[in-house]
Amino acid sequence: MLFSAPTRHPIILYVEDDALSREIMEFYLENAMGFSREEQIHVFESSQDFLSRLSKLPAKPDIILLDIHMQPINGFEVLSQLRAQPDFASTPVVALTASVMNEEIVMLRDAGFNGCIAKPIHQATFAGNLVKLLEGETVWEI
Amino acid sequence: MQNLSLRTRLLAWLLIPTVMLAFMAWGSFTTIENVGQQFEQVTNTDLAFVTTLDSVKYYGTRVISSTNELILDYAIGREGLSSEDEADDTAGEIDQINEAKTGLWAAYEQYQSLIAKASNAADFEDDTELADTIGAAARNLVATSDQVLALQEQTVDLWQILEARTTFEATELTFLDAVGEALDEEVAELAERQVAVKAEGARSTNIGLTMTVLSFIFVTAASYVIYRSINGPLKKLQQTAHHLSRGNLEARTGIEAKDELGQLAKTIDHMANDLEVSISELEEQTILAVEARERAERSDSVKSQFLASVSHELRTPLNAVLNFTQFVSTGMMGQVNERQTEALNKVYNSAAHLLDLINDVLDISKIEADSLQLFIEDNVNLKKELGVVIDSAESALKGKPVRLHVNVPEELPLITGDRQRIRQIMLNLMGNACKFTEEGDISLKVAQENGNVTFTLSDTGPGIPPEDQTTIFDPFQQGKAGLKHGGTGLGLPITKRLIEAHGGDIRFETEEGKGTTFIVHLPVQSKVAMPTPA
Numbered sequence: 001m002l003f004s005a006p007t008r009h010p011i012i013l014y015v016e017d018d019a020l021s022r023e024i025m026e027f028y029l030e031n032a033m034g035f036s037r038e039e040q041i042h043v044f045e046s047s048q049d050f051l052s053r054l055s056k057l058p059a060k061p062d063i064i065l066l067d068i069h070m071q072p073i074n075g076f077e078v079l080s081q082l083r084a085q086p087d088f089a090s091t092p093v094v095a096l097t098a099s100v101m102n103e104e105i106v107m108l109r110d111a112g113f114n115g116c117i118a119k120p121i122h123q124a125t126f127a128g129n130l131v132k133l134l135e136g137e138t139v140w141e142i
Numbered sequence: 143m144q145n146l147s148l149r150t151r152l153l154a155w156l157l158i159p160t161v162m163l164a165f166m167a168w169g170s171f172t173t174i175e176n177v178g179q180q181f182e183q184v185t186n187t188d189l190a191f192v193t194t195l196d197s198v199k200y201y202g203t204r205v206i207s208s209t210n211e212l213i214l215d216y217a218i219g220r221e222g223l224s225s226e227d228e229a230d231d232t233a234g235e236i237d238q239i240n241e242a243k244t245g246l247w248a249a250y251e252q253y254q255s256l257i258a259k260a261s262n263a264a265d266f267e268d269d270t271e272l273a274d275t276i277g278a279a280a281r282n283l284v285a286t287s288d289q290v291l292a293l294q295e296q297t298v299d300l301w302q303i304l305e306a307r308t309t310f311e312a313t314e315l316t317f318l319d320a321v322g323e324a325l326d327e328e329v330a331e332l333a334e335r336q337v338a339v340k341a342e343g344a345r346s347t348n349i350g351l352t353m354t355v356l357s358f359i360f361v362t363a364a365s366y367v368i369y370r371s372i373n374g375p376l377k378k379l380q381q382t383a384h385h386l387s388r389g390n391l392e393a394r395t396g397i398e399a400k401d402e403l404g405q406l407a408k409t410i411d412h413m414a415n416d417l418e419v420s421i422s423e424l425e426e427q428t429i430l431a432v433e434a435r436e437r438a439e440r441s442d443s444v445k446s447q448f449l450a451s452v453s454h455e456l457r458t459p460l461n462a463v464l465n466f467t468q469f470v471s472t473g474m475m476g477q478v479n480e481r482q483t484e485a486l487n488k489v490y491n492s493a494a495h496l497l498d499l500i501n502d503v504l505d506i507s508k509i510e511a512d513s514l515q516l517f518i519e520d521n522v523n524l525k526k527e528l529g530v531v532i533d534s535a536e537s538a539l540k541g542k543p544v545r546l547h548v549n550v551p552e553e554l555p556l557i558t559g560d561r562q563r564i565r566q567i568m569l570n571l572m573g574n575a576c577k578f579t580e581e582g583d584i585s586l587k588v589a590q591e592n593g594n595v596t597f598t599l600s601d602t603g604p605g606i607p608p609e610d611q612t613t614i615f616d617p618f619q620q621g622k623a624g625l626k627h628g629g630t631g632l633g634l635p636i637t638k639r640l641i642e643a644h645g646g647d648i649r650f651e652t653e654e655g656k657g658t659t660f661i662v663h664l665p666v667q668s669k670v671a672m673p674t675p676a
Contacts, residue, residue, distance in 0.1 A: 020462040028465070031474045069454055098461065099453035105517050120461035120497065123468050140517075 010062035010134055015044045017070045047073035068097040076111050083112055092133050115139035148402045155368045162357045173346040180339045187260050188332040194253045199321045201246035206314045208239040209287045216303050272324045279317040286310040375403040391418045445511050456500045463493040502632035506617055509639045516560040524554045531568040538576040547585035557666045563640045570637045571599050571660055578603035593666055600659040606652040
């Protein structure tokens with residue numbers, strides 16, 4: 001393991017429609033950061049899937065990782081629906097994007113994201129950034 | 143009126159009252175003179191007549207009374223009642239009579255001369271008749287008076303005295319009548335004249351008043367007409383100008399006259415027409431310009447979307463390559479031997495290089511398409527970014543006989559700029575220095591001066607050959623050194639544009655075979671040259 005998991009076990013929601021990306025992220029979170037796949041990491045394969053199962057979550061999440069470029073409902077749309085619900089109004093939500101253009105960063109900030117991390121995931125820095133985000137900081141890493 | 147020139151009208155407006163005034167003045171003076179003349183006549187003629195006649199009467203009366211006194215004296219003396227004193231009295235009476243006679247003739251002469259002077263009067267005939275009558279009466283009076291005087295020498299009896307008296311009385315009465323009549327007439331004439339003069343005076347006053355009123359009305363009317371003829375068009379001009387200035391371009395003066403105001407109106411109307419045409423043309427142009435701009439914006443947004451898609455499509459597969467390779471090579475997916483690790487590292491490095499290329503190509507595309515937008519923050523910590531750069535330099539120089547010298551002040555200001563891009567700039571320049579310098583020194587000096595932060599990066603690399611010096615900032619123009627070391631050929635062009643986007647500048651000094659120094663200025667308060675979204 002590259003990093004030890006935080007003493008408190010955070011609940012992470014992860015929404016991503018690309019299978020390869022999902023595999024990478026799940027592998028990393030489990031093996032590099034030590035999170036439990038069953039208890040802590042909840043993966044959703046589409047935005048509709050995510051939104052419909054939102055109310056049935058077993059526990060309140062500590063962070064939500066959200067792919068931006070999803071169809072038909074993109075990450076922005078998901079966020080605005082999320083923020084409309086009082087339970088998720090202040091949950092840290094991180095955008096994952098492969099096309100980081102500077103204007104996109106501004107859009108993400110204005111939309112209410114707490115940070116963004118670029119794909120391809122840079123393993124050396126991802127863990128550190130995730131910890132920061134879990135601690136309530138904002139990270140804009142492209 | 144409208145076709146008379148303004149000058150003429152204004153002149154008339156000025157002159158009409160002036161002329162009227164002059165005319166009125168002349169009228170007044172003439173009238174006063176007239177009345178004065180008449181008054182003079184009254185005094186000189188009529189009054190004179192009366193006064194003179196009065197004199198005649200006075201002296202005549204004295205003759206009469208003195209003569210009567212004398213007669214009385216005779217009567218008294220005859221009765222022997224006279225005394226010595228009475229002789230003196232008688233002498234006195236005689237003197238008086240003579241005196242009066244003299245006076246009478248003098249007055250009469252005066253009267254005659256007056257009549258002669260007034261010979262142009264209408265009642266001339268009557269006057270001379272009267273004068274003759276008076277003259278005759280006077281002569282008779284004097285004659286009878288003389289007769290009485292003559293009695294003094296004689297001794298007369300009462301009867302003679304009475305006779306003399308009767309004769310005298312007759313002449314006395316005739317005289318008095320004549321004079322009385324003349325006087326009455328003259329007095330009547332005088333009264334008449336006075337009335338006439340008064341009437342004349344009243345008439346003159348009336349005429350004067352009427353003239354004044356008429357003149358006043360005329361001047362007022364004329365002034366009003368002229369005023370209207372000027373004011374009307376002036377108001378129209380004023381209103382039209384007001385409407386035009388308010389943007390109501392359909393306003394027109396509606397003045398057709400040929401005078402100066404009409405010409406002005408014509409000019410204004412033409413101007414309004416031109417304005418209307420110009421404004422509608424301008425509106426058309428504006429619409430076209432707005433449409434063109436909207437098209438350009440749409441095209442920009444299309445370009446942006448394209449770049450975003452390209453970026454996404456190219457990077458997603460690389461995500462898999464880079465990360466799975468790392469998972470395996472770091473042993474997370476099971477044990478790997480050294481050869482496998484080496485092989486996987488080569489895969490990783492190539493993929494990383496590919497990612498660099500993609501990033502650079504996307505950057506240069508953005509810049510070339512003018513779509514580069516900076517993410518400006520005003521608290522970029524240079525120290526921190528420099529730390530990252532120096533770390534990466536140290537790891538890149540591992541194993542190479544190159545010394546790294548860093549001269550950075552304790553206090554560096556927080557600057558305004560795009561954090562990522564500033565790091566990119568420094569990484570690129572330092573990366574080049576590390577890449578190209580095989581041995582020697584690399585020194586980085588950072589200083590603050592004149593509102594700028596100055597970075598001076600010197601190396602002892604191969605230097606830039608003269609033929610490459612003009613093109614090192616052009617995309618894909620790698621010098622021969624660049625070709626040797628790989629790289630994208632885009633680093634410096636991107637770096638230069640990023641620096642300039644922050645309002646800074648970059649230049650270099652180089653000597654082939656000795657080394658290169660890059661000098662970069664970045665403003666502390668970046669005057670951002672490229673647009674940032676709000």
